[in-house]
Amino acid sequence: MKSAILAAALMSIFSGIASAADAAATFATSFNVAVTSDYRYRAISQTRLKPALQGGADVVHSASGLYAGVWASTIKWTKDAGGDGDVEIDLYAGKRGELGAGFGYDLGVLRYAYPSNELAAVPGFVNANTTEVYGQLSFGPALLKYSHAVTNLFGFVDSKDSGYLDLSANLEAGQGLVVNLHAGRQRIENNDAASYTDWKVGVTRDFGVVSGALAWIGTNARESAYASAADGKFLGKSALVLTVSKTF
Numbered sequence: 001m002k003s004a005i006l007a008a009a010l011m012s013i014f015s016g017i018a019s020a021a022d023a024a025a026t027f028a029t030s031f032n033v034a035v036t037s038d039y040r041y042r043a044i045s046q047t048r049l050k051p052a053l054q055g056g057a058d059v060v061h062s063a064s065g066l067y068a069g070v071w072a073s074t075i076k077w078t079k080d081a082g083g084d085g086d087v088e089i090d091l092y093a094g095k096r097g098e099l100g101a102g103f104g105y106d107l108g109v110l111r112y113a114y115p116s117n118e119l120a121a122v123p124g125f126v127n128a129n130t131t132e133v134y135g136q137l138s139f140g141p142a143l144l145k146y147s148h149a150v151t152n153l154f155g156f157v158d159s160k161d162s163g164y165l166d167l168s169a170n171l172e173a174g175q176g177l178v179v180n181l182h183a184g185r186q187r188i189e190n191n192d193a194a195s196y197t198d199w200k201v202g203v204t205r206d207f208g209v210v211s212g213a214l215a216w217i218g219t220n221a222r223e224s225a226y227a228s229a230a231d232g233k234f235l236g237k238s239a240l241v242l243t244v245s246k247t248f
Contacts, residue, residue: 026063032056032071034245039073042164042186043198043219045235046088048076048228054245056090067108068093075114078128080230081155083119088112094134106136110147112154119155128155132164142169153188162189170204178204180215196221196236213243 032055038045039052046052056071071090078085094108112130119125130153136145145166153162168182182200202215218238219226226236 026061028060028062030058030060030247032058032245032247034243036241036243038239038241039075040217040239040241042184043196043200043217043236044221044226046073046075046077048080048230049233049235049237049239050076065095065097066093067096076230077228077235078114078117078119078155080228081119081125082122082229083114083117083125083128085114085116085118088114096136102139104138106138106145107134109133117155124157125155126152126157130154141171143167149189156188156191156194159189159191163187173203176205176207180204180213193222194225196225198236202241210244210246213245215241215243217241 034054036052036054038049039047039054052074054071054073056069058067058069060067069092071092073088074086075088076086090110090112092108092110094106096104096106098104110132112128112132114128117128120127129151130149131151132147132149134145134147136143138144143166145168147164147166149160149162151160153159156162164187165185166182167184168180171179171181173179180200180202182198184198186196186198188194196219198217198219198221200215200217202213202217204211204213216238217240219236221236223234223236226234228235
């Protein structure tokens with residue numbers, strides 16, 4: 001009798017371990033690191049046209065399509081603008097999946113945090129911390145994404161409800177090369193002078209040990225709206241940007 005009870009207990013334990021292992025198997029965790037010649041976000045330099053170090057982590061639940069992640073980069077613009085802080089930390093979560101007929105979707109929320117940015121104390125700025133919600137529709141290599149700010153956007157005064165529209169495509173070109181095409185429109189609420197269109201033409205390649213990306217990035221942004229407070233250089237100038245990254 002005791003043997004039967006022990007056997008049943010062991011079976012229950014092993015069954016629980018197996019169930020836990022199956023549940024854990026539906027989660028995938030990845031990490032990424034990168035160095036870039038210029039951290040461009042929506043084509044505007046965040047590092048005064050200088051290099052940046054970046055890294056992050058992602059967790060994906062394959063069964064449901066739910067995901068969450070964190071990403072960080074060195075920056076210069078908050079300190080240049082008269083505040084403080086030299087890092088951007090992004091926190092995000094969402095759900096992606098398939099709609100059928102080759103269409104996919106991605107819905108989520110993204111929080112851009114700038115620790116100690118202190119821009120609220122600088123005339124003409126508000127706190128740089130920003131939250132956006134986004135929705136993306138994809139088909140094959142192409143995607144259309146819209147991001148909507150539910151707070152002020154990146155320190156702009158009275159800029160809640162700003163929006164960014166992103167049309168992109170990543171096309172296989174053979175020999176391990178992928179051609180990256182992008183056009184976007186950043187609308188700053190209550191600030192037409194700071195609204196602009198941006199674009200990118202680039203290539204990426206996975207070399208095994210690392211991946212490399214080379215892109216020509218440009219905007220029609222006004223220099224008066226995006227000149228560095230530190231040295232007056234135009235942060236939206238057209239430029240060739242090189243990025244080397246590794247995901248593991």
